[in-house]
Amino acid sequence: MSTHEGHLKGTSIGLSEATAADFFALLKPRVMALAVFTAFVGLMVAPGGMNPVMAVIAIGAIAAGAGAAGALNMWYDADIDALMSRTSKRPVPSGRVTPGEALGFGLVLSALSVMTLGVLVGWLAASLLAFTIFFYVVIYTMWLKRSTPQNIVIGGAAGALPPVIGWAAATGGIGIESLILFLVIFLWTPPHFWALALFKVGDYAVAGIPMMPNVAGQASTKKQILVYALLLVPVGVLPWLLGFASGFYGIASAALGGGFLWHSWKVLTAPGPEMRPAKALFAYSIFYLFALFAMLLADAIVMRAAAAN
Structure with missing residues (x-):
């Protein structure tokens, strides 16, 4: 089948509980x-x-x-x-x-x-x-x-x-600001999911999903993760450079980006069977994106409060 x-067959099944x-x-x-x-x-x-x-x-x-x-x-x-x-x-x-x-x-x-x-x-x-x-x-x-x-x-x-x-x-x-936020998430997505795919490669193979590690191999995937990390880090700092985030955001986003690069480098240099760096990058990537947007939110709240006074 x-x-x-x-x-189509599934849609004809009656109600479940x-x-x-x-x-x-x-x-x-x-x-x-x-x-x-x-x-x-x-x-x-x-x-x-x-x-x-x-x-x-x-x-x-x-x-x-x-x-x-x-x-x-x-x-x-x-x-x-x-x-x-x-x-x-x-x-x-x-x-x-x-x-x-x-x-x-x-x-x-x-x-x-x-x-x-x-x-x-x-x-x-x-x-x-x-x-x-x-x-x-x-x-x-x-x-x-x-x-x-x-x-x-x-x-x-x-x-x-x-x-x-x-x-x-x-x-x-x-606005250009919203497109920058789009670009941050867009560039973040491949290294985030490819880190997951590295230690779930067996699952994707069984399901027949052509994730990057299954098609291009681990070595190529690790290199591409680092490339996307290198692209992501400066884009993450752009809200400060374009003036819609504070200097504190700029410094913190650069530091967070350094952490992302470090984890990506650890993935690249890890021996083939070693999956702990990939798991660490996957976890850190979630923290990175949340922290970046949380700081933008805090900046927006502070700026609104200052404008109201």
């Missing part, structure tokens, strides 16, 4: 939390401020859209998720939620999130949210993920768009 036949927790798990809450956080930072960094009620609506709609994309991803990827230890206990492959339920849930949530954002906040932000969902589900999940080792590089655009959506919700436009 082909993947598409399996999906899924709980609210199972449907919440469909939203990929950790991924959704990152999207919400970076979107909120984009909204806060944007000039002019935003009505608090509208801001809550915007962030809620973005959260729902991110969750909808996660649900549709889990619907389509149920066959390969079942083969990998990291994903086999997700709601659809484990049988707690039927494919049809996941598909319907994702489609309804997608429509509601986009319409809510468009009607109540602005259609540019809603259009960007709709494009993000489409790009993640159709371009990345259905096409790139199973066809090219560049899946994470190109597909990373979907995960990098939330701060642009937040900025558009607050301003009705797209």
Whole structure:
């Protein structure tokens, strides 16, 4: 049976006994939390401020859209998720939620999130949210993920768009500042996921996903991780250089970038079987992105407070 036949067959299955927790798990809450956080930072960094009620609506709609994309991803990827230890206990492959339920849930949530954002906040932000969902589900999940080792590089655009959506919700436009935030996440995504792929290479091999270590080998992947780290670090400092973050942010982001480079170098120079540096880089990359955006948020709050006095 082909993947598409399996999906079609799955949509005909009756209702399961899924709980609210199972449907919440469909939203990929950790991924959704990152999207919400970076979107909120984009909204806060944007000039002019935003009505608090509208801001809550915007962030809620973005959260729902991110969750909808996660649900549709889990619907389509149920066959390969079942083969990998990291994903086999997700709601659809484990049988707690039927494919049809996941598909319907994702489609309804997608429509509601986009319409809510468009009607109540602005259609540019809603259009960007709709494009993000489409790009993640159709371009990345259905096409790139199973066809090219560049899946994470190109597909990373979907995960990098939330701060642009937040900025558009607050301003009705797209500023260079939001594009810098997009670029930070876009360049961060490959080394983050390739570090994971290095120590989960067996899972991806079983599932037939052409992640970089499985296709180009560990040595090439480690070199590419360092290249992306070298590109990421100066971009991470740009918010200070362009004047929308403080000098403290500039110094701290450079120091954090040094840590990212050090971990990437440790991955490059580690013996082939040694996976501890890759695991350390994966963990540090999460801290790096969170710290960078947290400092931008703190700067925005301080600047707003100073402007109000």
